[in-house]
Amino acid sequence: MVVNTKEMDTKNVYAGLVETYLVKNAFQEPKLEIKIIGEVLENKSNENRYEEVMKWLSEKRPIQYYAGYTYTFDKKIILDRNVMIPGPEMDIFINTAKKYMANCHNVMELCTGSGVIPVMLGMEYSDVDFYASDISDKALKVAQENINFYQLKNVHLLKGSMFEPFEEQNKIGFDMLISNPPYAKTGIIGDLIPQLKDNAPRISLDGGEDGLYFYRIILANAHKFLNKNGYIIFENGEDQSEELQELFIQNGFKVVEVVKDYIDIERFVVGRLGI
Known part of the structure; x- marks a missing residue:
């Protein structure tokens, strides 16, 4: 032999x-x-x-x-250390959004990072326009690579902090807002696993003192950009769901669904405006 x-x-x-x-x-x-x-x-x-x-x-x-890449739904997603690696719960996030896409024509995303969410949804919903923003030029470069890789014409990138580029370009009338903003509490970032604290960009981790800084900004301003009955879908930290649901209610949204991840943590909240 x-x-x-x-x-x-x-x-x-x-x-x-x-x-x-x-x-x-x-x-x-x-x-x-x-x-x-x-x-x-x-x-x-x-x-x-x-x-x-x-x-x-x-x-x-x-x-x-x-x-230089990962997979989401067995689809290659290009990335580098300027963006977060989509986690194992990303497919739950995307599947949750799909449940509410039936009457959507325009979708906005804040803090897009690699662009994985609008890219995955954009492939399936070719008649929907997706507008995704990020403050990082380097992150937007990665997102654009993913858009180009899949030759998507319905996913558009905007540069700026949170709602600023939408305001500057007078882009309103969205049916859904999606965001996975930074949500780690500033004080515990040093305690995160090395794969995150030593490798992921800090700007994509730090959610302020209680981790809810960006959610407050989004919920306080979303009504200016969403249509009546428009949806917001968030990913959140493991101890944040109840407080986040309260923020929805305080800002005129009804909580319509809370979705758990693979380890039974309430990881996603879906809210709807003006119902």
Whole structure:
């Protein structure tokens, strides 16, 4: 029997990488991340890729940032360290939005990051226009790469803080507002897992003293941009749902649904204006 020693060496190295990853990283999506490790080892032309990946992982750095992409709904999403990596609950977020898309013609998103939400929705709802904003030029560059990758004509990017670019361009009359704003409490950012605190951009994490800073801004101003009966869909932190629901009510919205994530945390709130 002929033994392919090169193939065996590759498998041994790969097994070692996976073990290193499992032991040294508190990762969120093991199947996805191990899949990306395999793709990196198979496709990278760099002869030193094994050593590079081993070092990268041992430093608790997400493999997605090394590869330059991740997957959402099995669709490739381009990214780099200027944006957050879409988490395992992103598919729940997008599926929740889809439940309320029936009569939507214009959708706005704040804090778009990689653009994963409007890109995923834009592929499915080609007759809906999506307008997504971010304050970061570098994040918008990544989002534009994803729009270009899928050749989407119905997803549009705006540069600026929160509602500012919509106000400047007089864009109103939206049927839905989606946002996954920064929601980590400033004081606990240093306690987050290394994959977040040491790798993700701080601007995408820091939600102020109680983590609700950006929700207050959005809910106080959303009525200027939403149609009557328009929806808002938020992702929130694990201890924020009740306070966030109160903010909805205080600002003239009715809470129509609270959605849990995979570990039974109330992770998403859906509100509706003027009903």
